[in-house]
Amino acid sequence: MTKSWWKEAVVYQIYPRSFMDSNGDGIGDLQGIIQKLDYIKDLGANIIWLCPVYKSPNDDNGYDISDYQDILTEFGTMSDFDELLYAAHEKGMRIIMDLVVNHTSDEHPWFVESRKSKDNPYRDYYFWKEGKDESPPNNWGSCFSGSAWKKDEQTGMYYLHLFSSKQPDLNWDNPTVRSSVYDMMTWWLDKGVDGFRMDVISFISKTPNLPDGPIKSGKPYGDFGPYSINGPHVHEYLREMNQKVLSHYDIMTVGETPDVTVDEAKKYAGSKTGELNMVFQFEHMRLDSGEHGKWSNNRFKLSDLKRVMSKWQTGLKDCAWNSLFWNNHDQPRVVSRFGNDSTPLLWEKSAKMLATCLHMMQGTPYIYQGEELGMTNVSFDRLEDYRDIETLNAYDELVHTQGVDPETMMQYIHHISRDNARTPMQWDDNCNAGFSSVTPWIGINPNYIRINAEQERGDPQSIYHYYQKLIQIRKQYDIIVYGSYQLIYEDDPQIYAYTRTLENQKLLVICNFSEAPAECVFPQEFRTDNKIELIANYEIGSIENDFRLKPYEAKVYLLNSANKFNVSQ
Numbered sequence: 081m082t083k084s085w086w087k088e089a090v091v092y093q094i095y096p097r098s099f100m101d102s103n104g105d106g107i108g109d110l111q112g113i114i115q116k117l118d119y120i121k122d123l124g125a126n127i128i129w130l131c132p133v134y135k136s137p138n139d140d141n142g143y144d145i146s147d148y149q150d151i152l153t154e155f156g157t158m159s160d161f162d163e164l165l166y167a168a169h170e171k172g173m174r175i176i177m178d179l180v181v182n183h184t185s186d187e188h189p190w191f192v193e194s195r196k197s198k199d200n201p202y203r204d205y206y207f208w209k210e211g212k213d214e215s216p217p218n219n220w221g222s223c224f225s226g227s228a229w230k231k232d233e234q235t236g237m238y239y240l241h242l243f244s245s246k247q248p249d250l251n252w253d254n255p256t257v258r259s260s261v262y263d264m265m266t267w268w269l270d271k272g273v274d275g276f277r278m279d280v281i282s283f284i285s286k287t288p289n290l291p292d293g294p295i296k297s298g299k300p301y302g303d304f305g306p307y308s309i310n311g312p313h314v315h316e317y318l319r320e321m322n323q324k325v326l327s328h329y330d331i332m333t334v335g336e337t338p339d340v341t342v343d344e345a346k347k348y349a350g351s352k353t354g355e356l357n358m359v360f361q362f363e364h365m366r367l368d369s370g371e372h373g374k375w376s377n378n379r380f381k382l383s384d385l386k387r388v389m390s391k392w393q394t395g396l397k398d399c400a401w402n403s404l405f406w407n408n409h410d411q412p413r414v415v416s417r418f419g420n421d422s423t424p425l426l427w428e429k430s431a432k433m434l435a436t437c438l439h440m441m442q443g444t445p446y447i448y449q450g451e452e453l454g455m456t457n458v459s460f461d462r463l464e465d466y467r468d469i470e471t472l473n474a475y476d477e478l479v480h481t482q483g484v485d486p487e488t489m490m491q492y493i494h495h496i497s498r499d500n501a502r503t504p505m506q507w508d509d510n511c512n513a514g515f516s517s518v519t520p521w522i523g524i525n526p527n528y529i530r531i532n533a534e535q536e537r538g539d540p541q542s543i544y545h546y547y548q549k550l551i552q553i554r555k556q557y558d559i560i561v562y563g564s565y566q567l568i569y570e571d572d573p574q575i576y577a578y579t580r581t582l583e584n585q586k587l588l589v590i591c592n593f594s595e596a597p598a599e600c601v602f603p604q605e606f607r608t609d610n611k612i613e614l615i616a617n618y619e620i621g622s623i624e625n626d627f628r629l630k631p632y633e634a635k636v637y638l639l640n641s642a643n644k645f646n647v648s649q
């Protein structure tokens with residue numbers, strides 16, 4: 081397997097709006113990030129993924145971009161950005177940008193032109209269609225509820241928006257669209273950014289004629305997936321992007337690819353296919369879905385989680401590369417979702433266990449801001465306290481047209497809403513959690529008094545220090561980055577255990593995913609004295625061959641440690 085810096089790296093994701101407010105307007109900003117760079121460096125992460133900071137009317141918090149080459153005023157200026165990039169590089173960290181090119185904002189000059197007339201030169205930058213007798217051109221529903229089409233009064237035609245109506249989809253079949261996007265990417269790369277996280281990049285190629293999608297029973301709209309996800313030209317366009325832009329720089333690229341299959345991922349992120357370095361797959365993020373899709377309060381099943389994670393670990397082996405994540409700005413907090421935040425002890429143990437389980441796998445790990453502190457989901461009582469467009473629209477659609485009762489919907493929101501990830505970063509126990517000197521744009525999780533960076537940085541046993549150690553050992557042992565993965569104890573209902581193998585070295589990872597103690601025996605080859613305990617979320621103890629795992633206990637053993645590993649720099 082070829083070694084690469086981006087395989088050995090650890091990424092820290094920043095949602096700028098909620099990270100650090102430097103100027104007291106209640107909104108995080110670029111100067112705030114600059115103030116906290118040392119915090120990220122101390123943690124050990126060496127790449128920052130910056131969620132969108134571009135000019136935007138903020139219908140979807142910056143994922144609706146009106147100028148790709150300017151900075152959102154609330155976040156600062158281009159010179160603040162340059163300062164951030166410079167400071168990060170000085171500290172040995174890289175910055176990758178969010179690239180949102182499946183759609184623009186409806187306030188982007190391309191769309192402003194496009195909607196003016198049927199023969200405007202920009203008309204074909206987007207998808208415009210005539211309606212069918214007062215109905216939209218096809219039955220597709222948008223990701224943010226309602227139809228994926230909006231009628232525009234100017235010309236009486238409809239435009240396509242797979243997300244909000246302020247996020248019209250770009251027509252990638254138009255070569256001028258593609259070259260405009262490539263020029264913009266080149267501009268950022270020439271400025272010195274270190275790569276891109278590509279927003280819903282698997283959606284950019286639509287099946288011609290945009291056929292109606294299948295409708296699930298009881299649902300008002302058809303599914304655009306079969307005709308817009310992993311579409312007919314997506315790989316061709318990404319190879320073109322790679323040839324024209326990406327391949328000219330030493331950068332890292334990761335595609336956000338909902339509904340990707342292992343076979344598709346091998347194309348997107350294949351080591352020889354010339355597209356991207358890696359993708360985000362979301363199968364493990366769907367394990368708690370229900371009849372209303374993500375809107376549910378189901379608990380995942382460990383057997384499903386093991387199956388899905390193992391499928392990706394072995395499926396991409398030797399031919400592509402995984403990204404490892406439990407969290408991002410669209411997902412609820414993992415300690416609440418797959419762990420247990422009901423008592424301080426279980427919270428701490430389960431957060432560390434989940435971190436162990438993920439960080440010992442093969443792939444590049446991503447840490448979402450606050451995950452390293454064990455930040456939890458929030459339960460606002462009132463809908464008015466939510467800000468996320470997806471959440472608000474879903475409430476409207478499910479409660480007002482599909483008969484879900486409001487209380488149940490609030491439970492779903494508490495479980496799965498994107499705002500769980502977007503409450504402000506908890507820096508300390510001062511007023512507004514040290515995030516801002518004023519009331520922030522979205523409420524703070526009241527548990528900041530107990531869960532905050534200052535407290536955890538001062539406590540050697542904290543979740544923060546545990547993440548720090550996980551990152552450290554990854555830098556120390558090649559087997560953690562490059563070893564191959566094998567699931568063991570597949571049918572155990574409480575334990576998720578696997579091994580990693582690199583030449584004659586072996587790593588054993590054992591995680592108790594339950595609140596109850598779990599009996600565990602060492603696999604035969606680990607019944608030897610020639611092993612060390614690398615990390616554990618309870619006291620590292622004497623090594624016995626059979627043992628009983630405590631609630632949410634996690635342990636990692638290394639075999640043949642005498643054969644010193646090739647320590648990567």
Ligand code: GLC
Nearest residue numbers: 140143180243279280409410
């Ligand atoms: C991606 C982003 C999400 C955004 C959507 C539309 O899924 O992660 O936050 O709402 O794309 O851009």
Ligand code: CA
Nearest residue numbers: 101103107109
């Ligand atoms: Ca601010």
